[in-house]
Amino acid sequence: MMSTPPVGPPHHEAPPGELHHEAPGIEFMVEDLPEFELSDAESLIEWIERIAAVHEHRIVQLTYIFCSDEYLHQLNVEYLDHDTLTDIITFDNSDDADLLEGDIFISVERVRENAQELNIPFCDELHRVMIHGVLHLLGYHDKDLLSQTAMRAKEDHCLSLRTF
Numbered sequence: 001m002m003s004t005p006p007v008g009p010p011h012h013e014a015p016p017g018e019l020h021h022e023a024p025g026i027e028f029m030v031e032d033l034p035e036f037e038l039s040d041a042e043s044l045i046e047w048i049e050r051i052a053a054v055h056e057h058r059i060v061q062l063t064y065i066f067c068s069d070e071y072l073h074q075l076n077v078e079y080l081d082h083d084t085l086t087d088i089i090t091f092d093n094s095d096d097a098d099l100l101e102g103d104i105f106i107s108v109e110r111v112r113e114n115a116q117e118l119n120i121p122f123c124d125e126l127h128r129v130m131i132h133g134v135l136h137l138l139g140y141h142d143k144d145l146l147s148q149t150a151m152r153a154k155e156d157h158c159l160s161l162r163t164f
Contacts, residue, residue, distance in 0.1 A: 025049070025059040031067040036108050038066065039123070043164035047127075048134060051158050052100055055138050060094065060101040062137075064130065072107040087111050090133040097139075104133035124159070131158045 026045045030036050038044070052059050069085055076082045076089060087110035094101040106129055115125035135154055142151040 026062045026064075028064045029066070031065050031105075032071050033066060033068055033108055036066055040164050043162075044127070044130070047162055047164070048131070050161065051131060051134055052138070057098055057100050057138060060099045062100060062134070063103045064133075065103060065105045066108050067105055069107050069109045072105055072110070075105055085110060087114060088129050088133055090136045092137055094137070100134070100137045102133070102137050104130070106130065106133070127159060127162065128155050131155055134158075 026048060028038050028041055028044075030038075048062065049059060072087075072089060073083075073085055076084060076086055079091075080089070085107070087107050089105045091103040091105075092101075093103065106126070108126075111126050111129050112122055115122045118125065132151070132155055135151060135158070140147075140151050140154055142148040
């Protein structure tokens with residue numbers, strides 16, 4: 001997982017017909033995996049909004065873009081100069097510390113492989129990665145072992161708040 005959200009790349013624009021769900025503030029898109037379907041979109045939105053509210057932040061715009069390893073790898077190389085696979089890249093587009101605005105790119109392939117290796121349900125790992133991006137936007141980091149441990153505990157707490 002990425003250590004800190006990069007700042008400054010262009011906001012991802014929604015291609016016509018690729019939007020799965022949109023609500024004020026949060027949208028879910030699929031970039032290059034036509035077979036991927038996100039279930040429980042309404043419940044996910046409520047959960048993510050609840051996490052932001054608990055941290056006293058308001059969501060302006062969060063765009064989740066679900067994509068392939070190849071797509072995310074290209075972003076990693078182009079914007080971060082990292083020639084590695086990753087499960088998530090979070091771009092912070094906010095100008096205000098109390099507002100959440102960003103693009104969260106998630107490799108569905110990487111999440112699926114991680115879930116298999118950890119022997120956990122795909123949706124649990126997907127939700128962990130989704131909230132991981134939000135936690136970065138909230139100011140949490142995972143650069144060293146101590147902050148990684150704190151981030152994992154925060155992820156676990158957020159996952160425990162799901163009602164679906």
